Amino acid sequence: MNARPPLLRVLLGFSLLGAGIVNLGLVRGTFPAPAGVLALMLGAAETAAALPTLAGTAPRRASPTALGRLAVGSLVLASVAQAAFAVAPGATLGPAVTATAALQLAAAGAVGILTRSAPPGAATTTAQSVDVAPHPGRHSTASLGALFLGAVLISTVATFGLSGTEAAEHAVPHGQHHLPDIPGLHQHHP
Template sequence: MSALTHLTRTWPVFAALGAGLVQLAVGAGALGAQAWGNAVGALLIAGGAAALGWAVAALRTGRTPVPGAALAAALVLIAASGALVASGAASAIGVAVLPLLAADVFLLVVAFGATATIRAARRGAAVSGAGERGADAAGDREADASSSRGIRRSALSVTGMLAGAALVAALATPALAGTRAGDSAVPHGELHLPADQGHAH
């Protein structure tokens, strides 16, 4: 894999975590408005839970699970939310538009990651036979080089994880703040006390 691939290989996982959290918050904010809003909210919550589950499975296995299903689900959710926003129904049923679009950005990253995994698997299957025929002759010469490459790849992976986590946090934090759940949250550093306790001497 290229250096860029090692740097960004964990980004779809972090993006799935961001998408899941934002969709859960947006879906919860749509509940209780009206019947259609409840249906959309339930679908968003289901999609968010699925994204979180997929991300946890990817973290546990160290690979992209069911990339075909992940790609299809991401595209369906992006198309559905796009139609919801374009029709103007999102605002009518209490769906926060900007956080929903932020979740779409995360889902795009998941879709790109799933596509890259599918393409890599196809390329690997196509060249596996040719690679095995020349592996024994070049094995000794490649031992030292592969060790140094492994160290560089590990460093790139750690750097990519830190950068991916920072980018997701930078987008997910304001997106969550823009939902109804975010509006109800207590700001950091503040403590809400009952009126009688706040004025007591």
């Protein structure tokens, strides 16, 4: 029995969620245009795909290999289409589109690894058939560390992407939230 944590699946879910959130952030400044419609559709699809991926549920009727190929192709095509829409008017790629493309390509790579199949007739050696673990805690510590580093990297890229959206321009910086000036409360402000 293999008790390894599903590291790639969780990182795939994080990548999809990060790309979906950045895409939804792009909608604010580009919606009526085709780039905004594409960002809305991709953001909704990526966010919707991230939730069952993180939960560990899989479609029951679809072939994992065929579904994986479709997902890889869709993610690569989406990143290329968004980049093309971004540079079509003569502009450069902004941080939001760059971050979205990076997260989409990372998700495509994770899907490719998770759904690859061995060539016919090839001998397969899985972690289930080789169950040698002299120090079981070492593997879980390494997996937890890899999960933490992957989550930090993905959240950093997503935050960078969100900072380049129009929605971020209207956000209130931390520490600047305050109560409105209400008569009688002037002496309570620090």
